[in-house]
Amino acid sequence: MSFEEFQNSARLYVIGALEPDELQDFEAARKQYGAAAEEFVNQCYTLHEAFALSLKPAQASAAIKDRLMAMVRERSERGRGPARAN
Amino acid sequence: MSSVADPSLKGTPTSDVETAPSGKLSVSAVEPQPGTPTDVDLMIGIQAGDPDALSQLYDRYSGILKALILRIIHNDTEADDLLQEVFMEIWNQAKNFSAQKGKPLGWMVTLTRRRAIDALRKKQAYARAEERLQAEPEQQPLAWGQNTTAEDITSGDRRALMAKVIQSLPEAQQQVIDLAFFQGMSQREIAAHTNIPLGTVKTRLELGLKKIYDSLKELKDEL
Numbered sequence: 001m002s003f004e005e006f007q008n009s010a011r012l013y014v015i016g017a018l019e020p021d022e023l024q025d026f027e028a029a030r031k032q033y034g035a036a037a038e039e040f041v042n043q044c045y046t047l048h049e050a051f052a053l054s055l056k057p058a059q060a061s062a063a064i065k066d067r068l069m070a071m072v073r074e075r076s077e078r079g080r081g082p083a084r085a086n
Numbered sequence: 087m088s089s090v091a092d093p094s095l096k097g098t099p100t101s102d103v104e105t106a107p108s109g110k111l112s113v114s115a116v117e118p119q120p121g122t123p124t125d126v127d128l129m130i131g132i133q134a135g136d137p138d139a140l141s142q143l144y145d146r147y148s149g150i151l152k153a154l155i156l157r158i159i160h161n162d163t164e165a166d167d168l169l170q171e172v173f174m175e176i177w178n179q180a181k182n183f184s185a186q187k188g189k190p191l192g193w194m195v196t197l198t199r200r201r202a203i204d205a206l207r208k209k210q211a212y213a214r215a216e217e218r219l220q221a222e223p224e225q226q227p228l229a230w231g232q233n234t235t236a237e238d239i240t241s242g243d244r245r246a247l248m249a250k251v252i253q254s255l256p257e258a259q260q261q262v263i264d265l266a267f268f269q270g271m272s273q274r275e276i277a278a279h280t281n282i283p284l285g286t287v288k289t290r291l292e293l294g295l296k297k298i299y300d301s302l303k304e305l306k307d308e309l
Contacts, residue, residue, distance in 0.1 A: 011295035012273075012288075017266040019273055045192050046302055047295065051267050052195040054248040057149030058156050061166045065144055068170050072137045072177055 001029040007040060014044040125190035132180040140177055147191065148173070151198045157268045158202035168205055172198050203270035251301040259294030262287055 001009070009026045012018050018026055030037045123131070123142065131139025151172060155165040176194060183193050252260065265271045265279060273291065277284040 008292045008296065011299060012266075012291055015263075015267045015295070016270060017273055017291055042188065044299065045188065045196065047267075047298060048195040048199065049192045050248045050251065050298060050302055051263075052150050052154045052191075052198075053245045054252045055150065055153035055157055057245075058152040058165070060148045060152045060169055064166050064170045065141070065148070068144065068173050069137060069141055071174065072140055075177075076135055076137050 001025060001032075003033060003036070006030070006033060006037060010037075010041050010044050011047065014041065014047060126185045129180060129183050129185070129190050132177060133183070140173065143176070143190070144173055147194060150191075151194060154195060154198050154268075155202045158199070158270075159206050164205070168202060172201055175201065199267070199270075206270065247305060251298055251305070254301070255294050255297055259290045259297070262290045263294045263298075266291060 006029045128139045128143045152169045155168050265276045273287050277287045
């Protein structure tokens with residue numbers, strides 16, 4: 001697989017559109033191209049942002065945030081906040 | 087109106103779960119105003135167990151993430167419930183976010199998409215979703231866009247720019263990308279769903295995604 005072909009596959013990969021047989025070839029090429037491949041795959045994830053940002057934002061129910069924050073504060077007070085990053 | 091409103095346009099959208107190196111190809115980022123915490127600041131706050139950081143992140147991005155969920159599961163009540171679950175997961179999984187590997191918005195979008203597609207599958211809602219989509223043909227695929235105007239673009243609205251990029255694709259390419267990204271369909275599923283040959287589906291996906299990717303790179307260079 002050429003790097004250009006890998007790039008095409010990477011864009012399909014990040015949206016989960018590779019078929020199983022293609023996935024095997026993709027992973028092999030990913031190893032072959034090493035750091036350059038990883039960097040490209042990472043960059044491809046900006047497609048996710050683009051798709052999400054292309055949508056008109058929707059209004060969430062006001063009660064959702066209240067419920068969420070009540071749960072989070074309760075957990076936080078119990079000392080069960082999210083684990084810190086390494 | 088969106089709960090995101092202006093604050094969502096001031097954050098520092100970022101990339102992702104497997105994620106992207108900071109600053110490489112982030113087109114959605116808008117520099118926060120002085121004194122406003124960046125998205126990364128908020129993620130660090132969440133990692134430290136600060137509920138207020140999550141509250142601010144919610145205000146900034148709940149509208150975008152709910153739109154994404156709605157686009158996938160097509161049910162407002164279920165979308166609200168899932169949105170709550172997503173932010174709870176953001177809280178619980180914040181330790182897995184690394185600014186070295188990517189940016190918060192991309193990370194959240196990927197997480198949200200996965201959850202929404204999982205929910206869709208678990209509830210065996212594919213058939214019902216398709217029925218709804220068929221009942222709303224005017225939303226496919228044009229609902230993707232936002233009636234972008236020149237004013238939107240000159241005002242620096244990144245959302246409008248993203249919509250413009252996607253609207254610039256031929257509808258056939260928009261359709262297959264929509265089915266892959268928002269419905270989680272594989273190439274074979276898309277081929278079966280649309281009666282388009284598998285090879286054509288692949289070609290349309292590759293061409294469409296490359297055009298979007300290249301456009302994002304150009305925008306990054308220009309902005």
